[in-house]
Amino acid sequence: xxxxxxxxxxxxxxxxxxxxxxxxxxxxxxxxxxxxxxxxxxxxxxxxxxxxxxxxxxxxxxxxxxxxxxxxxxxxxxxx
Numbered sequence: 001x002x003x004x005x006x007x008x009x010x011x012x013x014x015x016x017x018x019x020x021x022x023x024x025x026x027x028x029x030x031x032x033x034x035x036x037x038x039x040x041x042x043x044x045x046x047x048x049x050x051x052x053x054x055x056x057x058x059x060x061x062x063x064x065x066x067x068x069x070x071x072x073x074x075x076x077x078x079x080x
Contacts, residue, residue, distance in 0.1 A: 047075065
């Protein structure tokens with residue numbers, strides 16, 4: 001799922017959910033740039049568009065206390 005689509009979706013539902021992207025254990029400071037430089041990687045390595053939207057929706061209740069971490073291994077909620 002394109003990073004821009006995640007941000008647009010969070011804005012459309014007025015979510016303050018904090019998202020962090022990791023790849024190979026490293027925090028991606030600019031996931032959109034990383035995605036642009038590695039075309040197709042997000043689609044191959046990261047969770048699907050549907051799975052990402054589902055996790056965002058499920059975790060809206062935690063948006064003020066947790067961040068949602070997304071990596072090639074899936075999702076984790078991390079307490080702020």
